[in-house]
Amino acid sequence: MPPEDRFVCRFAAEPPQELLPYGRWAERLREEFLAACLRIDTEGVELGDPGEVAFYPDRTWNGRTYVAATVDTEGGYQLFGYVSFVPGDEEDGDPSDFEALADFTDETAARNPDWNLDLCDEVVGVWRGEEGRQAAMTLIWGTPMGNVRGVIATAELGGLAVDQCVLMDDRFTLIAPDDYRGDTLEITLWNRRGEAVATESLYEEEGEGEA
16 A cells, blocks of 8 residues: 555554443543532632532543543533543552543533534643644543434544544544644544434634633
């Protein structure tokens, strides 16, 4: 095969290894995530009490596993972020070195009924490419909205698929290089017939709100 014109990492993260969190494991992750939520600097904004935490498929990259989460609050805001940890090995199956990050937004799906995909994202590292160029390794998690339905989500950079994830309970998680050589990520949802049913950029387009 000829050399690749666009030299960038693809499918760098492990696919999901577990079911969505439940039981004691979900409770542990919930405690870590809500503790991070308490550390958010709200600058005086009253967010309200959180509801039920929704977890997303796990993805592992660079030695850490990321489990993303969202939760709506009574004040009409959304808390979003992730819990990461070092997965256990065959000798010691217990995960360790937990870290959690959280933030909040008032740009919620309830306030944007025109959204096809409800997306969150956070940069979790850097990938160094040719001639000193860098890509922002970005964790993206989301869910279809309204009547949009699909089975696989992909991340595309400059027309090249760089990650994909099978939906679990209408939720997906991606880890992909972004902002590289002038290209930025687009997230596409596909149905069982291989048809694209929704595509969203991670970046706000002029005159439009974030999705």
